[in-house]
Amino acid sequence: MQYKSTRGKVSGIGFIDAFLMGLANDGGLLVPEQIPTVSAETLNAWSKLSYQELTLAILDLYTNDEIPADDLKRMVNDSYATFRHPEVTPVTKLKDELYLLELFHGPTFAFKDIALQFMGQLYTYVARERNLPINILGATSGDTGASSIEGVRGKEGINICILHPHGKVSKVQELQMTTVTDSNVLNLSVHGNFDDCQRMIKDLFADLDFKAKHNLCAINSINIVRIIAQTVYYFYAYFRVQEASGASQVSFSVPSGNFGDIFAGYLAKRMGLPVDRLVIATNANNILERFVETGEYKPDNFRMTYSPSMDIQVASNFERYLYYVLGENAEAIESLMNGFRANGSLSVSADVLEKVRAEFGAYGVDNEACLETIKRYEASTGYLLDPHSACGVEAAEQRGQSGSVMISLATAHPAKFDEAVQLTGIKQEFPAQISSLFDKPQRQTIVDGETAAIVSELVKFYPAQA
Template identity: 70%
Template sequence: MEYISTRGKIGKIGFIEAFMMGLADDGGLLVPSEIPVISEATLKEWQSLSYQELVFAIFSHYTNGEIPEADLKAMIAASYGTFRHPEVTPVRRIRDDLYLLELFHGPTFAFKDIALQFMGQFYSYVANQTGKKIHILGATSGDTGASAIEGVKGKEGIKICILHPTGKVSKVQELQMTTVQDDNVLNLSVEGNFDDCQRMIKELFADLDFKSANHLAAINSINFVRILAQTVYYFYSYFQVSKATGKWEPVNFSVPTGNFGDIFAGYVAKRMGLPVGKLILATNENNILERFIHEGVYMPGDFRMTYSPSMDIQVASNFERYLYYVLDENAAEVERLMNQFKIEGEISIPEGAHLKVQAEFAAHGVGGQECLDTISDYQAKHDYLLDPHTACGVSAADRCSEEGEMTIALATAHPAKFDEAIRLCGIEQKFPAEIRVLFEKPQRQTFVDGKLEDVTKELVQFYNA
């Protein structure tokens, strides 16, 4: 397996090189030169695997043998040994046609742990193997930062800087990032919103001289390894539901979506042969992706703060990867459209491509009151407390799935991370001990204006200290 850029100017490179490059050097995103298709017979054999064994089976199709088998298995064991549930991502039946895939049993109580615990191990492995400095740089709308920091804090040879928008993450998300006292961690609280943070990250990675001089490595979902790690739980949850129902038939997945990474992982799983029906894209009032599914137009609107802050994103990093596939892997056309988007702030896809989008995806934008009503309704009817992002996914599942269709909704975070929204529903919850103690710890973060030069100054000082 080799890796290429969605913009066509990066030749075929290996797995470790793709991991370390992060954002492609031509400004595009790295994708496999081909997506392996797994036979139904093999998929049915995979049904009996543990989560860790399934990670190994899937990654083995992508790593080209660049990582010795024993080393890869050791990284996988270390990555998921910190999870609070033995199945890592257990599946919970809510009703006959709806299951929840619980992705919040990792150390920071969010789905980002699934990929970022592995990536932390992988970065440490590369640092030890090569002796090179690794300076991780990322932006977060809340969960990525905490998970990434948890994955690499205190690790020798690695420094990590995370940008988050000031006042636009939940209090628990902020505390999970800023109470970490390890010297290899820098939190930059940036004036602006997540899109501003993400834009600066992409500009810094696109500056190849700066990227090289500062040994930058990517932790956001621009890194394909993060996408690959997230494909695993689509397979795992399908297998659990199939065993529970005794059926082998297409299943819908409903995914709370901001940066298009998590749902793109489901798209990859489907292309690999997993029997996926509709991929249901759940957004909030920041609904650029819903409009794209419905109209074929990709154009940001006005940024809005919502009860589901991790989805408060207008410009989705992974959209370009899907654009590459829906345009039949035409890298030149992808580059033209992305350049047009940079200049004009809007692109449209041809009618034929839009028909393919609508055949693969459904979408629903969940308003604030609908989100809160869903939390209250599922607590009352099913005695299950949804976090506001999961509530968006469940609401979209209810609206977009046809009668009789089986749907797995991704439960992306523990509700304790978003108590602000839960309290608005008149619900009092008990915080897990790991979250309660955060409120007693001192915070450490650096506040900066939303200007690239101010961020750059902090980065250079931190990385070269």
């Protein structure tokens, strides 16, 4: 397996080099040169595996045997030893034909832990094996930052800088990042929104001289390894629901901001997982819903919502999907994305939109509907959803089809977003790991939302490479 760029000027990249490259050097995103396909016989064999064993089986399709089997097994086992549930990503039934895939049992109580715990192990391995200093640079709308930091804090040979939008993440998300005191961690609280943070990150990675000088590595979902690691729980959820319901095919509803999580579901489907529909659940920042409805991809006015991790207007991984729906036409992608950067919008033809609608549904959930869904499910089932998971469940109800089994992704523990839960009148008890955060001092640097301000902090943070 080799990797290539969606924009066509990078190809023949191995697994570890793709991991280290992050954003492709031509400004595109890396994808497999061929998506591996899985037979019905293999699916049947995989259905009997533990989560860790399934992870190894899927990684084996992508790693080119670049990592010795014993080392890879140790990394996977160490990644999920920190999870609070033995199944890692258990599935629970909410009601007839609706299941919930719980992705919040990792150390920071968010789905990002599943890929980022593994990526932390992989970065540690690469730093040691290649004697290479690793300087991770990422942006977060809340959860990626905490999960990334947790994966590499205190690790020798690794530094990590995370940008988050100042005042636009939940208090728990902020505390999980800024109460970390390890010297290899820098938190930059940026005046602006997540899209501003993400744009600056991509600009810095696109500056190849700066990227090489500072040995920059990506932790966001622009990194293809993060997408691959997330495909595992789609397979795992299907197997568990198949056991419980006998369903031969399922649909997924996915709370979506940066399109990485749902692209992992799309990749799993392309690999051969029996997926009917993928439903994009958004909030009021609903650029993806508008695209599915109209074929136009155009940011609107930014809105703060009760589901801040989805407060994203420009979804990085959308380029990967466009690449496939346009028939892997790298020239068309480069033209579209250059036009988007220049004009702030892009459109696809009616024929392409028809293909999109055959694969995806979409539904935007406003703040009122989000809170109502939390209240309704807590009252009827006793299950407390966080606001992002509530958006997923509401979208599943609105876009699901009778007789079709739907799996909705629960992407975070409700304690991470108590500001929203309090508005429902529901009182929850915090896990001890979260309660303890409020007694710790914070450490962060507040900066202007300009690339020059970020560069100034990075140069100070990475003195050996400056």
